[in-house]
Amino acid sequence: MGYPRGYTSYDYGATIAExxxxxRKKYGEAKLLGYFFSSVPAYREAVPRRxxxxxxxTADLTVTxxxxxxxxxxxxxxxxxxxRKKTEYEITLPTRAGNMTIPQLAxxxxxxxxxxxxxxxxxxxxxxxxxxxxxAEILAIT
Numbered sequence: 001m002g003y004p005r006g007y008t009s010y011d012y013g014a015t016i017a018e019x020x021x022x023x024r025k026k027y028g029e030a031k032l033l034g035y036f037f038s039s040v041p042a043y044r045e046a047v048p049r050r051x052x053x054x055x056x057x058t059a060d061l062t063v064t065x066x067x068x069x070x071x072x073x074x075x076x077x078x079x080x081x082x083x084r085k086k087t088e089y090e091i092t093l094p095t096r097a098g099n100m101t102i103p104q105l106a107x108x109x110x111x112x113x114x115x116x117x118x119x120x121x122x123x124x125x126x127x128x129x130x131x132x133x134x135x136a137e138i139l140a141i142t
Contacts, residue, residue: 032139039140042071042123053079056089061111063091070096072121076111084113095121095132102135109135 015026037043046066053059059079066073074093088108092101102119103109111117118138123131125141 032137035140036118036138040123040138042068043073045069046071046073055093056091058087058089060087061089070122071124074119074121075116076119077116078111078113081114086113087111091119093119093121093133096130097132100133102133 015024015030016022017024043066045068047068049065049067051062051064053062055063055074056076060083062077062079064075064077066075072093072095074091076091078087088110090101090103090108092099100121119133119135120131120138121133123134123138123141125131
């Protein structure tokens with residue numbers, strides 16, 4: 001999700017430099033996202049909803065929900081786009097089994113400054129197998 005006052009210049013913001021080199025860290029991250037988008041059909045059908053700070057244990061983080069059928073995607077980022085600190089949090093997400101607070105065991109999740117994360121709930125993997133939730137980012141499913 002782009003920053004509204006961000007840049008799109010080849011000099012600074014692009015994944016591939018103007019001289020066509022692909023040495024920027026952004027390229028690898030964009031490629032990982034491409035794997036995810038191409039292998040998870042539900043994400044391509046997902047509809048974004050209003051962003052909120054109410055799902056996490058801190059207002060420092062904003063969550064943008066996206067949903068497709070019963071699958072939920074939750075894009076997590078810092079409320080202040082320029083924030084560079086690590087933020088610990090717990091998040092409560094609706095699933096087909098009811099609301100779940102993640103992580104389920106002791107501890108907290110961490111979001112590094114200027115990073116974002118896509119959490120997933122109720123993702124159909126294959127046949128009748130569903131992933132209830134994942135706090136790890138999914139690369140691909142087959």
